[in-house]
Amino acid sequence: MTNLLERVRPAQAAAHARFRRRRSPGLAGLAYAAPAAVIVALFFLFPLGLVVWMSLNKWPLLGPPTFNAPTNYAQIADNALVLDAVVFTLKYTAVVTVLLFSISFGLALLIQNRRPGVGFFRGAFFLPAAVGWATATLLFFGLLSDQIGPINDILQWVGLIDAPVSWTAGDPGLAFGSTVTLVIWRWAGFNMLILLTGLQAIPTELYEAARVDGASAFHAFRRITLPLMRPTIALVLCLMITGSLLGFEQFYILTRGGPGSSTTSVVMVIVREAFIRFNLGSAAAMSVLVLAALVLLNALQLAFIRRKTS
Amino acid sequence: MKRPTYYVSMAILSLFFVYPIVWSGWSSIRLGDAFSLDSYRKLADYGEGVGTYLTNTVILVLLTVGGTLIVATFAGYAFARFRFPGRGLLFVLILAILMVPYPTILIPLYVLLGWFGLQDSLLGLALVMIMFQLPFAVFMMRNAFESVPRTLDEAAMMDGCGSFGALVRVLLPAVVPGLVTVGLFAFLASWNDYVAPLILISSNDRFTLPVAVVNMRLHDFGAVDYPTMQAGVVFMALPCLAIFLLLQRYYVRGFMSGALRG
């Protein structure tokens, strides 16, 4: 875009170049980025460094740590919960990503055209994004409860179930389903809006040309919408996958990882290591591995998408 | 899709998203077979009184929103308009904040805040919240600035403005939707966050609303006071919903201004 503008307006391009030479934009840029850099260094890099250092030590709650690398990493393999949690987290991520993406995309397609009332529906779908995690989970906790929750009554009335069901603590499948529903409810509207921006960035002339050529709606979707949406879809998928792999609050508050350990995610195991078992070194080691895995995954994902688009 | 089919299915879908919120409001005032505001009275009297928690939350929100806007505006401007050493690295680091399992990083953060004398303070908590907002906020502001034609600020600079003058006089008005979106999400995050305040704040009179509301639910273990819990949910959610609906025009444009391109 810049290049285009510079070609069209040589005078200003020259001014631009002059400005660059005169004011040393490197320093100015650095100055503008400085507050963010300071915050990242102090509140992210430094604690992260400490986490890495903790992962190499036996780290008691009080008292001096003792270097014991690589014991904390080796112990992860012995932890009975870890394997189950990794499998569960991957399963959860797959299910949530597929469902959440399909629903969000579906909603975005439904509201992309201007029609009367569309603004209202867009607002309705997006509304749950305004409710925080703790609030949303407490809300669902009541909604699904047998004591005051209406869900059991409604389903019994419709005839889908015979007796009240425990949505969060009974059957593992139901607890899983309840959590996925909560996540979709909370996030579908947000992802819909991101996808909508991608949809609306596609020039309408393309669709008109396709229609003139006699292409069906499905054909246009596959040949125009999907390819042009690739960057937006990539962003949404990255966010969904990263968010699901780090899933914690939804399980922690709604199901407490149960019944049994059927909804225990990796981050829940980390929290358990740190705050129930007080094994800070081991918790740090797991965090480092999770971070490394996510950075790798996202790098691969971005590289893959970049290659495909270019 | 035919018109009636479209509207009926849209109405059913909307119901799925809106019903839980409406139900929450209903159940907070419905005690047994009668309507009552008792749950709200209980909520108001809990602990230090709801006023204290509300004041704390408002202070936290103001600090977080203000801080996030300032930091993200400058950083977004830097990324969109300047080349500087470490530019790529800083951007990747900011995005990496999204990838860290954040409950674990809270222990080192607590230690760090202690060194600065910011333990158990709303300012320290706000700094942490700002850090967690950076990925979304910087990304958003970078793209918002990029979607403004360069000719605008260049013209301003030819008129004698410095880069700061160009930012304040010309660019900021052009990125208002982006600013509103960033501010809104910083507001939602700091208003609602539970884990960070729980871990980083240690005094009753500095707790924020979510901690107080969750605390209240667990107060009588073995018997959940559902209506009061839902009153807490409504009290927490109402301001968010109100601001959300009021600002809808802006953040939809914020998103639309190509702000979330990959």
Place this chain on the structure above:
Amino acid sequence: MDMPRRLGALLAAALLATACGGGGGAESPPAANQSQAPVTIKVWTRAATESHTKALADAYNASHTNKVEVTAYPNEEYPAKIATAAGGKNLPDLFASDVVFAPNYVSQGLWIDVTERFGALPFKDKVAPAHIKEATVDGKIYAVPHTVDTSVLFMNKALYTKAGLDPEKPPTSLKEMAEQATTIREKVGGDTYGTYFGGNCGGCTLFTFWPSVWAGGGDVMNPEGTQSTVDAGPMGAVFDVYRKLFEAGVAAPGSKEENGTTWLGALQAGNIGVAPGPSAWLGLLEEKGIDVGVAPIPGVDGGTSTFVGGDVIGISATSTQADAAWDFLAFTLSDQVQSDLQTKSRTTVARTDLTASDPRVQTMNEVMAVGRTPYALKFNESYNDSQSPWLKTLRDALFGADPAAALKAGAGTITASLNQQ
């Protein structure tokens, strides 16, 4: 093992009156720092203990120049809060803990040694011995009792009468309890069930099932807390009783999903015949208009025992005002404060030498003498936590296909957890 303690404003008011009007001050040994400038003592408790601690703090603040400031945290997040504060070397002056977690906090060095201070108390031999034992390592005491809660049987007298049973004749064995529960279910029926238990709650079941094991002369683990013995002795028979009650529909169906959050609520509804629960529930059940009888928890074929639970409290290792903090602890254990607690809250207290006027509370006090508090360094992660091996074991033993195999496997996984570094 989380137990509700809501002593309420009544108790606070009563304690205030005593502290101001008594004027004796003999109970509270004058501390050295009283003459100096007043200080603020910070105390942390979990939400379940909040009202108890606040009532004590209000009473103390009314009669002392030093001020006690109580902060309560959600029960589940409380250990996380302690861990973070310890990591930041910023613990409050005093913090309470579930008594079964005490060995872990002691081993982490979070409390200072109070052996000498405690030894100077005139009533040191009359303070809940199980709690003291739990907070003692190598002969040194690190914490003192804060609240005491025992597990007992609660009988709904109205339902007993309705089913043609004598509410004054409590079951003397677990089998008899099962019979009475079955009678109530059969004779009353409808929404009324014979019994109720927390089948998805590690803390609830260990608190109410283990006494039956002890009453039968068995145990769930070795005294060092390193070897689980759930596959040997009466544990299997105890599970079998509850398993059959659930299968026969005598135990309310909610028992399978009960994870503790609505445990008390189920009994407060007034349609459960007989069920074991925390002694602190007595007042909370009566509050709902239920005429309730109290009996010790029996073993499968007889005998009685109880789980002596509750909280202990100690002076944190990072506190700089240990003397002032101790002055408050000594105050909370003193004669007047403790007997007021007993009268007003009608629950068990931290002293063994004060007789109660309510015969039911007296029953609770008496079972305390035969009760136990199990010891294990890794208690929370092995038994209480929702990912603990105990929870999986008890669910398989109560609702699974092969209870014997479940207990055998459970003994292995619990032992592994007890020894995991």
